[in-house]
Structure formats: structure tokens, C-alpha cells
Amino acid sequence: MDRYVVAGNPVEHSQSPFIHALFAKATGEPVEYGRLLAPLDGFEATIRRFAGEGGRGCNVTVPFKFDAFKLAPHHTDRAALAQAANVLRFDAQGWMADNTDGAGLVSDIERNAGVALRGKKVLLIGAGGASAGVLGPLIRAGSVEVVVANRSVDKAQALVERHRAAATLQGTALRAASLDQAGSSYDVVVNGTAASLSGAGIPVGAQVLREGTLALDMMYGPPARGFLDWAASHGAIGRDGLGMLVEQAAEAFLFWRGVRPATAAVLAALRERLAAKA
Numbered sequence: 001m002d003r004y005v006v007a008g009n010p011v012e013h014s015q016s017p018f019i020h021a022l023f024a025k026a027t028g029e030p031v032e033y034g035r036l037l038a039p040l041d042g043f044e045a046t047i048r049r050f051a052g053e054g055g056r057g058c059n060v061t062v063p064f065k066f067d068a069f070k071l072a073p074h075h076t077d078r079a080a081l082a083q084a085a086n087v088l089r090f091d092a093q094g095w096m097a098d099n100t101d102g103a104g105l106v107s108d109i110e111r112n113a114g115v116a117l118r119g120k121k122v123l124l125i126g127a128g129g130a131s132a133g134v135l136g137p138l139i140r141a142g143s144v145e146v147v148v149a150n151r152s153v154d155k156a157q158a159l160v161e162r163h164r165a166a167a168t169l170q171g172t173a174l175r176a177a178s179l180d181q182a183g184s185s186y187d188v189v190v191n192g193t194a195a196s197l198s199g200a201g202i203p204v205g206a207q208v209l210r211e212g213t214l215a216l217d218m219m220y221g222p223p224a225r226g227f228l229d230w231a232a233s234h235g236a237i238g239r240d241g242l243g244m245l246v247e248q249a250a251e252a253f254l255f256w257r258g259v260r261p262a263t264a265a266v267l268a269a270l271r272e273r274l275a276a277k278a
Helices: 016-027 043-052 065-071 077-082 101-112 129-140 153-162 164-170 222-233 242-257 264-277
Strands: 002-008 031-037 057-060 087-091 094-098 121-125 145-150 173-178 188-191 214-217 237-239
Touching: 002 016, 002 043, 016 031, 016 242, 016 264, 031 242, 043 065, 057 065, 057 242, 065 094, 065 129, 077 094, 077 101, 077 129, 087 242, 094 242, 101 129, 101 214, 101 242, 121 129, 129 145, 129 153, 129 164, 145 153, 153 164, 153 173, 164 173, 214 222, 222 237, 242 264
Parallel strands: 002 031, 002 057, 121 145, 121 188, 145 173, 188 214, 214 237
Antiparallel strands: 057 087, 087 094
16 A cells, blocks of 8 residues: 555644545555644654655645645646645655645636636635645636735735736736735635634625625635635625545645546535534
């Protein structure tokens, strides 16, 4: 069996082992998948130890996505654009970093939620590792405008400037904003902050929503509940991050194994599993 893990801090809540076990069963790939808690000051040592013991790759979750990018000498184009990685692969060619978050988000929005992004006005809240991974794919999906709103405008501006050429090529209007100047009436609002995980409340005002806005929180389970309730109370359509989680995991499985597993049945099983625990 080839060993893979999800590495992060915290990591005990992660549903990735359940997801990848179903992927392995469906595809027949010899994959064993677990969790790996990395100390906040010991991510590199933890990953090097795992790889040295024969690990083949890992998913990377908060707060180590920027660290994972720096750790790998080789990067896919999408990881290079994001300068953050949520997937590492260890093989004879060396360590390779990828970022599947954006592909997973776009797949979930367009295929699972049924909302085409082409021509849509999108608000991306946050400028950390999660947002860095999804901005490029949101642009490439044909969004007519993307605003990155963050507590620190300088951080949002740096992320925007790194994606400026891609936005110009696509014809997407792209700008940074503070949380209290985020704009209004978006078609799609994506919360990429850790506010839900920490219970810090909704980071933007209700003016960003309109009737029918798709409001997606990258978190899932109880941490996402406040954002989803807030969205529904203002006429928006709330969506948690489970679909994104499954879709990005499928992209990671493809990166590791060369085969992309089907996701619909896995997402349904995951929702049923979490509902039973609620």
C-alpha cells in the first residue's frame, strides 16, 4: 500500500481519510491514507520524516499551505501562480507541489451547485493560502469581475498583482478592497478566511449579497453554520465547503495516481456521514 496523509494543525476533524478511502476502493488503487498532526513550528521536519519513512504524498491544510509551497523544489503552474500548495508528491523526480483548491472550488460551483461562473461578479473574502489557491481558477472560469477583500488591503493587493496578467488575458476586472469596502450585490461570494473555524463572525456586510447570490464558505460542518445562516437570512443561497473538499481531493488523487475518481457518490456519502454525526 502506498501511504498518503493530510497534514495540518488542527487535523483531527479532517474528512480526507474517508474521502480517499472511497476513492481507493472505487479505482482499485493501493492507497492507504491517514492524518498527520504537524506542530505549528515543525511542519518541515514532520513532512520530511513522513517522506523519509516511505510516504508518497500528502494533502496540506491550514495553516501550512505557504510552507508547503516553499518546501518543494518543483511546482505545477497553478501552485506557482498561487505561491501556495495544498498537495505534495514525493517520487524519484523529486518533491512536486500542486494546488488543487481552485479546481475543486470551480468544479463544485459549476458542476455540483449548477452555477456557471462565466460573466459572473465574484467576491473572494480573504487573502491567505486558501484564497491564493482559488483566485486563478476563478479568473480562468470567465468571471467578469473578481474582488479580493481582506482585513489587510496590502495583502489582498499583493495577491491581485500576482494575478494581474491572468486577469488581463481573460478580460476579468480584478481589484483589492478592505472588508468594509467590499462592494455590493455579487453573484457569487466565497469565504476563504478562517473566520468560520475560529467563530469570529461574518467578515463582511450583508450588502455584498442579493437575492439568489451563491454564498459559499470553504469550511463545513458546525464551523460553517453561522455563514450559511447569515446568507439564508439575506435571501442568498448558502453552500458549505464539502463539495469543494471532495472535488479538490479528486484532483489531488489524479496528481498522485494518474486517475481522477468520480465524485458524486463520494460527496453524497460524506454528507450522509456528517448528518449522522450531527
